[in-house]
Amino acid sequence: MxxxxxxxxxxxxxxxxxxxxxxxxxxxxxxxxxxxxxxxxxxxxxxxxxxxxxxxxxxxxxxxxxxxxxxxxxxxxxxxxxxxxxxxxxxVKTGMDIKYDNPKQVGADRIVNAVSAFEKYGGPLIIVDFGTATTFCAISPKGEYLGGTIAPGIKISSDALFQRAAKLPRVELVKPGKVICKNTVNSMQAGIIYGYVGLVEYIIKKMTRELKQQDVKVIATGGLSTLIASETKHIHIVDKTLTLDGLKIIYTRNKEERKEKIATEIELREI
Known part of the structure; x- marks a missing residue:
């Protein structure tokens, strides 16, 4: 295992x-x-x-x-x-060509997601990872990592509102069902969640235009992916295990070299 x-x-x-x-x-x-x-x-x-x-x-x-x-x-x-x-x-062999100005600056999680999404769904792709930060990554039809966008995560945005506005309470991240709200808690929930949906949709649309490709698939992952995806048609697939699957894929691509390296280390210890 x-x-x-x-x-x-x-x-x-x-x-x-x-x-x-x-x-x-x-x-x-x-x-x-x-x-x-x-x-x-x-x-x-x-x-x-x-x-x-x-x-x-x-x-x-x-x-x-x-x-x-x-x-x-x-x-x-x-x-x-x-x-x-x-x-x-x-x-570490990933099988993906990184087109970033400095490939070392790309977070490992973004590369793992990209490897996983391209292996599972093909390209072109946009991957949206709803984590502490929300990242948007663009993948070419050939499986090249083209770059992307980083935005504050939805929880960070919610916490900032609570911490910086003295009279506003901390709220649960649930959909209130409407944007004309009758109380402060629902008003905050609407602004945070539906406002964030707007952010996500705008970046996806702009990134799709920049890709200049037909049939761009949008894959979402991360803790709050289901919450946001349920409010927009711009996200096509929610894949909760995308990162874990990517790690397994990358492991498989390095398995033989890793076995050889471990065998060599054992031989050297026995000398």
Whole structure:
């Protein structure tokens, strides 16, 4: 089995794959202050809770947008599984041509999503990831990563409104059903959610024009993707496992080289 880690600013999502099937997934809070031992205990508990055996994990792959958590997390994986995790970054084969001015600046999660979406749906594509930030990524018909847009996430926008306006309360992110609202809570919910739908639709339309392609598919992923997608016809597919599947795809593309590298390391240790 292959264990994948999608390390985001708010959550770490773990997925356990048997062959190409996702058989378990877990979500834990990203905590920069946790030690490697604390993360190790969490991983033990997740496996125990689901009735899975740690010994069944053959390898681990990770992508991260939180550099200062990686030392603890990688160290915990070494202790729990006795495995050096494969971390998506320079030197890892993705199979995707990155057309960014500086490819190293593209977040690993965006590349993983792009690899996954092109493999699963073909191109041209727009990928919208509703995370801590909302990212929009454009993929060419040939599978090239062309670039994209980064916007504040819907939760960040909601929290900013609560924190900076003294008389406005924190509200639950649910649709009020209308925009002519009769109370403050519903008024805020309408502004946050329907206003965000407008942002998403405008960027998708503008990005589609810039792609200059027919039949551009729009794929959404991330925690609030279903909420926003339910209010717009511009999002065609909601794929909640897009990032996890992308990690598994990238692992498969690096599997043989990784096996050779591990075999070489074992031989050197035995000399």
């Amino acid at each position: 292959i264990l994948v880690f999608d390390v985001g600013n708010t959550n770490i999502v773990l997925g356990l794959y048997k062959d190409n099937d996702l058989i378990e997934s877990w979500r834990i809070a990203t905590d920069k202050d946790k030690s490697s031992d604390e993360y190790g205990i969490l991983i033990h508990q997740l496996f125990q809770y689901s009735g899975r055996n740690l010994e069944d994990v053959e390898d681990v792959i990770m992508s991260s947008v939180v550099p200062n958590i990686m030392y603890s997390l990688e160290h915990s994986i070494r202790k729990v599984f006795n495995i050096e995790p494969l971390v998506v970054g320079p030197g």
